[in-house]
Amino acid sequence: MKSLRLNTIASFIEPLDSVADIGCDHAYLTIFLVKNKLVKKAIASDINQNALNIAINNIKKENLTNEIPIVLSDGLENINQDTIDTLVLSGMGTSTILKILKKVEKNKIKKIIIQSNNDLYNLRKLITKLGFYLHEEKVIYEKNHYYVIGKYLQDKKKLNKQELHFGLYNKDNQSYYNYINTELNKINQKITFKHFKEKIKIIREINLLKKYL
Numbered sequence: 001m002k003s004l005r006l007n008t009i010a011s012f013i014e015p016l017d018s019v020a021d022i023g024c025d026h027a028y029l030t031i032f033l034v035k036n037k038l039v040k041k042a043i044a045s046d047i048n049q050n051a052l053n054i055a056i057n058n059i060k061k062e063n064l065t066n067e068i069p070i071v072l073s074d075g076l077e078n079i080n081q082d083t084i085d086t087l088v089l090s091g092m093g094t095s096t097i098l099k100i101l102k103k104v105e106k107n108k109i110k111k112i113i114i115q116s117n118n119d120l121y122n123l124r125k126l127i128t129k130l131g132f133y134l135h136e137e138k139v140i141y142e143k144n145h146y147y148v149i150g151k152y153l154q155d156k157k158k159l160n161k162q163e164l165h166f167g168l169y170n171k172d173n174q175s176y177y178n179y180i181n182t183e184l185n186k187i188n189q190k191i192t193f194k195h196f197k198e199k200i201k202i203i204r205e206i207n208l209l210k211k212y213l
Helices: 004-011 028-035 049-061 094-101 120-129 161-166 174-190 196-210
Strands: 018-022 041-046 070-072 086-092 111-116 132-142 145-154
Touching: 004 028, 004 086, 004 111, 004 132, 004 145, 018 028, 028 041, 028 049, 041 049, 049 070, 086 094, 094 111, 094 120, 111 120, 120 132, 120 145, 120 161, 132 174, 145 174
Parallel strands: 018 041, 018 086, 041 070, 086 111
Antiparallel strands: 111 145, 132 145
């Protein structure tokens, strides 16, 4: 699989996982997992029928029609959670992801793998309230964009303030270090705001970030 983003998501999946790829798009991840026997089973699901039609053709080309169920669904609406224990939600915004996760049956889902396009602070904070904890996180750089991919497991632990803002510190991951520097530059640009309270808030964010550098 050529995509570094999808390969990184796949690295969080184990051979005994039963996966539902929510918002699968063209099912590249699902096909990769099943074809290489990296998963117990996998379901490809999307809200968009046109995307699913392409997914169906891609699955057919790999002779996996009988191995990969296709489900047209708005999030978890039509997903039988009795048959899965792992969710993948990738390429969506945080508000959409959180809306989907409101229907998670916690006695059935043990792992959630997420790559959100925005608002990672609220994502990390509100998923913790749902009873899942960020156990591992990877930052990769692909096509001029940083992608933050997290593995959440059921746990009552909570992230500290720095982790909520900037994720799990990993000084050995060059992409993470570059990502943090990029975030620092973005925040520094905001310091031109004239309102005193805004400046104080931004300075606090900068001080939090500097603890990682």
